[in-house]
Amino acid sequence: MDKLPVYQCALCGESIAMENDSKEHIVPLAIGGRRKVRNFICRDCNNRAGHQWDAELAKQFSWFSAVLDIKRESGTPAPKVKITTIDQQEVYLHAGGRLELTKPTFEDVALPEGGRQISFRARTEREAKRILRGLQCKYPEHDFSSMAEGLVIESTTPGVFKAEFSFGGEFAGRSIVKTAIAMAHSIGIPQWQCDYAVRYLRNENATPAFGEFLARDLIVDRPDSKIFHVVAIAGDPVHKRLFAYVEYFGLARFVVHLSLDYSGDSIQQSYAFDPTTGEEIELQVDLISLSESEHSLVLNNEAASSFEARMAAFEYAMPIVFSVVRAKQNQQAIGQALEDACIELGLHPGQELDEKTAKQLAKCLTNKLMPHLLHRIRRRH
Ligand SMILES: [Zn+2]
Incomplete structure (x- = not known):
């Protein structure tokens, strides 16, 4: 009888048995990941990596998850995110793009020529009426009650956001590398063949196994009307490389080195999907064309290149x-x-x-x- 393969946790090296196996999403659930792998990491590591690495990644993409209303598996909408508009107003961005002031704003200024200028913005009609009642107590000589009738209720206009995105970094980078190894695992590449990336995940001081890649577009038939995530794997036995490409929301584009001493088959496979629906998308990623010098740029993290590329x-x-x-x-x-x-x-x-x-x-x-x-x-x- 054939022996069942013995799997080891990619993060801690513990043997995986039924009791400590976990279902790990290839792409983190918080940004819309659907497909899962088993026998990949143990339950403890799933919890730990999930809390630390994937949470940091989710935070970096929280604006996208909220505005695109990316549902978690359980159907819970993405949590609201606090953002700042360019006129310095703090607003909550709710799932689906609805905006709400974080708190009512109120200004009461004495004018130099006498009199006062009072302006406020409330989140609801009820809140506006409450503010007007407050003003009535403060300035009993004026009639604010009539104003309550003429309140204009308008949904908050989004205006222009002050968008500050930063992708990558230590923890989010580890989540991206974990995703690349999970994808390799899902297409039957054994963990020992991902030695370079596994060493990085297990050792805090190891050289990062990933680098941002904006030097050129590796997606051959890039869709122009769809949001997608893609994880692609390439095995190149001639140059002894096993590597991956991970792209989220069209913006964050990373190359991950899985092995620099690859001796397996020639491989090129990708998994792309729409994170808003889970629908899988056919996409061609041209990884094999990555030159030796481009690989070196990634390893030195110099492939993010210019402001223009970003x-x-x-x-x-x-x-x-x-x-x-x-x-x-x-x-x-x-x-x-x-x-x-x-x-x-x-x-x-x-x-x-x-x-x-x-x-x-x-x-x-x-x-x-x-x-x-x-x-x-x-x-x-
Ligand atoms: Zn583990």
């Missing part, structure tokens, strides 16, 4: 992110407006509509959609 990645990725967000918001707004209009007109699902009711519904729907449409039109200018 900007080009941003200019590619951000319009796609925003178009995906807009499409989602439109869909949500239409769904909500239709639901509200049906409730208002007392319509129920499956009901036949006569011409009069259909017209009523169309009018009601347009009214409900108006704030969303106005908001959209305003943002275009």
